[in-house]
Amino acid sequence: MEYFKEYETQGNDASYIRGVSEFRSFMNAYLYLNDNISNAEYTWCNIIYGDMVLYPESVQSNIRGLIEALEYLSKDYDNMNGFHLMDVYSNELTHAGN
Numbered sequence: 001m002e003y004f005k006e007y008e009t010q011g012n013d014a015s016y017i018r019g020v021s022e023f024r025s026f027m028n029a030y031l032y033l034n035d036n037i038s039n040a041e042y043t044w045c046n047i048i049y050g051d052m053v054l055y056p057e058s059v060q061s062n063i064r065g066l067i068e069a070l071e072y073l074s075k076d077y078d079n080m081n082g083f084h085l086m087d088v089y090s091n092e093l094t095h096a097g098n
Helices: 002-010 013-033 040-054 056-061 063-075 080-095
Strands: none
Touching (some): 002 013, 040 056, 040 080, 063 080
């Protein structure tokens, strides 16, 4: 999340790339901590990860929503409010043209 905040304030592409990498690590850890069971929460994250890679401009222009969701998840990786915000964010990206 810190790299995405850095990207938001400085617009540095390297910060965005580091944030994407960190997000992927979060996804892998979440899957591991939940006994490798794929679930809706992981799926929402995977959709957003795909958007991060395939449509970086869209994610970058809407980075605030992602940061807000990750703020919840940084305090509790299993927080359903955070995953709900991830779902909302994913829908916003979809309606933005992805």
